[in-house]
Each structure stands twice: as structure tokens, then as C-alpha cells.
Amino acid sequence: IALEIVAETGSTNVDLLARAAHLQQPTLLWAQLQTAGKGRAGRAWHTPAGAALTFSLAWKFNLPVQGLLGLPLAVGVVIAEALRTFGVDARLKWPNDVLKDDGKLAGILIETVTDKTGRQATWAVIGIGINIAQASGLSMQTGRAVVAATELAAEPERAMAALLDGFAQALPRFEQQGFAGFVDAWNALDAYAGEPVNILDQGQVLHTGYAAGVDAGGRLLLDTAQGRITVLAGDVSLRIR
Template sequence: MTAQFIAPIPLASHLSAARITAFAGHRAEQCRIEVVAETGSTNADLLARIAGGVHSRTLNALTAPTLLVAQTQTAGRGRAGRTWLTAPSAALTFSLAWPFAAPLQALVGLPLAVGATIAEILADFGVEVQLKWPNDVLHKGRKLAGILIETATAPDRQLWAVIGIGINLAMPQQLQEQIGRPAANLPLPAAQDRELLLGSLLSGLAQNMRQFESEGLAAFVERWNRLHAFAGQQVLILDQGKTLHEGRALGIDQIGRLLLQTDAGDSPLAIMAGDISLRPKEG
């Protein structure tokens, strides 16, 4: 199915691409930064532009890493086709399209590297977070941010990863009730200057995407495991609400699988992400 592109509404005064660029610094000097007021999905927009290729007359094709920031997303997506629910100004929603000179299979574990990057940048802003396998960022046990990575190959055969990130800023109570579980908000000091935060995130992501391309997930395994929210805890691995496995979460291995110590054997069970989810065991 061909990706559908809906022209986003330009954002005049809320966020400045120039300020984000200035805060990002030299690490992101090759990156384009675009800001819009509203769009359906920043991931979908970038994927459509990749599919259009450099000869497309209707789309602004990508020729360099591109950060697309939206004040509001009306059709945001989460993992496994889930809807990312938000409200105007309730979240920081953006996507980074990054070209990789590597085969698709080399991008296994990329969400974990991105999660570690977000956590490290937020720590610089005084926000301590933990990571929930495979793609959530938690603050005080509640979901603060989510990651959705999609890949596409352009007509010129260039492989791109589109890294979608949503960070809660001020989640209304009504929306939390609609989601069905409590969510965390970014503490006010870190949320006050969104352009500084975005610039810092882009700088960290640009640096770490280059490291991931050259060193793979191995460069991030220890960093992720230090931030593991459920290390040593009993957890359930679920598929559409059905428990597949139960055991003690140990951490991730060199290709991003969750290692689970079960009662079934001496060797840990290695769990691939897929569409499954993790929950701490109650009681």
C-alpha cells in the first residue's frame, strides 16, 4: 500500500526551527529541521516523502536526515498498530528520518538504542527515567514517552529509519482515563523550553545513530540494562492479553532480546519483541 501524504499546516510562532537548530549544535549540522502546527502523523509524512523519491513532483523528498516536529498529531501511531492518543499541546511529538548505510537486519535493536538516548538526554535535564522493554520510557513507574520505528527503502534503494517519538508534557486527566492507565508528564523545568529539549534530543540522536551504524546495538546494551525498569523483577510476557511466559527479567542481550529466567530451565529464555508486551506481575 502506498503511503498517503497529507500536507501539514505550517507552525508560525509556537516553535522555531532556527532555535532548535542552534541548540542542536554541530552534531546535527547535517540535519534538516521542520516544524508544523498540525499533521496526522509525522512518521507517515516522512515515510511518504521517502517513498516519493528525489524525482517526486508532489512531495518534498528527503535528501538528508530530517526532524519533523508537530505541535499536534491527529493520527499518531504506536507499536503494533495501536493509536497514540494525545491532545493539542499535551505532548511533544516528532519523528527523525535517518538514512542508514546498512542492511535492514542490522537495525534490529534500534528502538533500544533510541530509548537509551532519550533517557540519557532527559537525565541532563534532571529527569530520571527508566526503560521498559522494548520501547517505552517510564518516569516514576508511569509511561512518559513511547518510540515507534518504521523503515522504508527509497526508489534509489537508500534504507531509511523513521524514528517516531512522543513525550507527554501535560496529559489531561480525561485523556488518561481514555488510555486506561496512568501516564507521566515531563516535569515542568524540563518542559519549559521545548526548543532546547528538542535540540538536545536531536544532537544526542544524531551522535548515537552514527554510533549505532558503526557499532550496532552492542554499544548500547550496557547503557540500556543500567536503566532497565524491571531488572530482577517477576514479569509477564503477554500477547493480546494472553500470558505467553512468566519469569524474572534479567536484561537484554546483544541483539535486543529480553532475557527471562523461568522455572522451566537453567538457561534464560530469549524473547523477541514482535507484537508482545511486558507487564510486571502483581503481588
């Protein structure tokens, strides 16, 4: 994996997306400061200076884009397991968040480019933001609990090395096994297993039930009054009731 470190950029995902089709090898771009980070569905990811690890990893999978549906969840497992080796009680929230104490610790945004050699290969640009220092005002600004893995702040390089190692092992496994190779690990770290939740689509309640983990395709299992259903990630959000 080629490692590039820059002092500042708008969005590491935007930068790598522009270059993905020409990359010769997996590339990790780490920005000390990211000024226009993105979340899902056009939402913003805020990273005040010095308060977060912000980076993107471009990785070519010999898979069509549909083969990457469970990738955000597998990436969550990699991040949570790496953070746990630093003593951070990281857990997972479907589909793409890493939590601690029910606050949002890290976000994941994956964007893809079909490889120019054909539809069977896809470049995934895996964007990650991990809060490492408590930034005052962020919870106010986002309207939700924001937490930080302060254990990483003293030695961010060592945290990045652990994450890199995790990705180097996990992504080839994802290519071979898909999310099925990660489903047990995901369910073991599920923050909301058994909890009453709503599934929202643009603020509207789409489904109500009890969270029951995820299946081997990365779909949420939801026990509703009508029985168990599966929910595709798409742009929907899970909220505790």
C-alpha cells in the same frame, strides 16, 4: 539534520514515510499538534494539544532492515539520557517505552522504507511522543498510568535541541556497532530488572519469569522455571506481575 516544524498534522511518521525515499538528508519533523498518532500494532498514541513533544526523525542507515532490530531500544537510551539531563528520572521498559515512576512517559514507533538504491540501505522513520504536561483523562483513556516530564514544558526548544544532539551522536554509532554499542547503557536504565513479569502476545500470556535485562541484540532476557530464555520484540508486550 534538516529541521521542519509544522503547526498540525495527523501523524509525523506517516508524513515522513511518504517522503523518505526522496529525502536528501536526515530530516526531523516536529508537529506542535499531532491528531492521529500511532503506536505499535495499530494502537493509537494520544497527544492532547500542548501536552506532548511529537516528532519523527527520518535517518538513512547503510544497513539492511534486519540490522535495525535493536534500534527502538537504542533510541530509548538516547531519549532517557537526554531527559535525565533535565532532571527527569527516565527509565526504560522493554522494548520501546520510556517510563517515569512506572508510568508511561514516552513512546517510540519505528517504521522503515528500503532505500531505492538497494537492499543494503534503509530509511528509518523514528517516531517519538514525549508527554510534557499532565493531560487529564489520558490514564483513564489508555487504561494505564501516564506520566509527563513537566521539566520540559517551560522550554521545549531546549529539550528538542538536546534530543537532536543525542541522535546526531548516537545514530552513526548505531550504524557501526548496532545495539551492542548501547546495551550497557540500556541495562543501566532498565526499569524492570529482576522484577516478576509476564510477556503477552495479544493479551495472552506467552512467557512468565523474571526480567534480566537485554542482550546485545536487544532481546529480552527472561529467567523462567525452565531456565533463561531470550524473547524477540515483535509485537509482544511486557507487563509486571
